[in-house]
Amino acid sequence: xxxxxxxxxxxxxxxxxxxxxxxxxxxxxxxxxxxxxxxxxxxxxxxxxxxxxxxxxxxxxxxxxxxxxxxxxxxxxxxxxxxxxxxxxxxxxxxxxxxxxxxxxxxxxxxxxx
Amino acid sequence: xxxxxxxxxxxxxxxxxxxxxxxxxxxxxxxxxxxxxxxxxxxxxxxxxxxxxxxxxxxxxxxxxxxxxxxxxxxxxxxxxxxxxxxxxxxxxxxxxxxxxxxxxxxxxxxx
Numbered sequence: 113x114x115x116x117x118x119x120x121x122x123x124x125x126x127x128x129x130x131x132x133x134x135x136x137x138x139x140x141x142x143x144x145x146x147x148x149x150x151x152x153x154x155x156x157x158x159x160x161x162x163x164x165x166x167x168x169x170x171x172x173x174x175x176x177x178x179x180x181x182x183x184x185x186x187x188x189x190x191x192x193x194x195x196x197x198x199x200x201x202x203x204x205x206x207x208x209x210x211x212x213x214x215x216x217x218x219x220x221x222x223x224x225x226x
Numbered sequence: 227x228x229x230x231x232x233x234x235x236x237x238x239x240x241x242x243x244x245x246x247x248x249x250x251x252x253x254x255x256x257x258x259x260x261x262x263x264x265x266x267x268x269x270x271x272x273x274x275x276x277x278x279x280x281x282x283x284x285x286x287x288x289x290x291x292x293x294x295x296x297x298x299x300x301x302x303x304x305x306x307x308x309x310x311x312x313x314x315x316x317x318x319x320x321x322x323x324x325x326x327x328x329x330x331x332x333x334x335x336x337x338x
Contacts, residue, residue: 121266144325146326148329153314153332153334154331154332155230155232155316155329155330155331155332156269156316156318156329157329158326158328161325161326163325202268202269206325213259213271213274213284214269214271214327216268216269216270217268218266218267218268219266219268
């Protein structure tokens with residue numbers, strides 16, 4: 113079975129600082145990996161996804177993530193945080209049975225201070 | 227505009243009552259999903275459907291029921307058997323490749 117671990121339920125950064133949100137996964141098959149963002153009382157918006165092409169994936173809003181098979185990691189980064197980045201971020205891995213069910217991490221709340 | 231709609235946005239229910247949450251998509255997606263979100267718990271899969279008139283239980287199906295009579299619609303019923311139904315419910319859909327799920331805006335259910 114797949115699992116996802118997001119290190120840190122809350123991450124605080126200053127505006128303009130580097131954003132690093134960590135995600136480690138376990139999967140018995142080559143995975144598809146996703147990062148989603150959620151603003152308060154809204155649905156999830158896809159930031160980026162890895163589907164076995166390039167290991168460095170660029171997404172929306174200046175975010176990117178690097179797939180590292182040896183470390184079973186898919187960390188999300190952004191060079192310079194903006195106040196509008198404050199939200200909750202979820203890492204997810206595709207299932208290995210059935211039709212692409214997703215297993216989600218518990219989420220990381222990103223706090224951005226001025 | 228193509229997308230996924232969920233209604234209502236907020237729903238209040240008395241204990242012992244069944245309630246149905248609506249999910250509609252006009253993306254022509256084959257697969258649809260229901261998740262439950264609780265603070266600090268991430269998203270947990272309730273039910274999913276890959277094709278009309280067929281659906282499968284997810285990780286926490288007890289106390290819930292679904293139907294898939296039309297490709298566009300996947301309503302979720304929260305029954306009185308669900309012990310702790312207060313949560314944020316999210317519907318999603320995915321295309322025939324099934325690789326990427328897209329989410330609706332959610333319904334917040336509160337049991338009074």
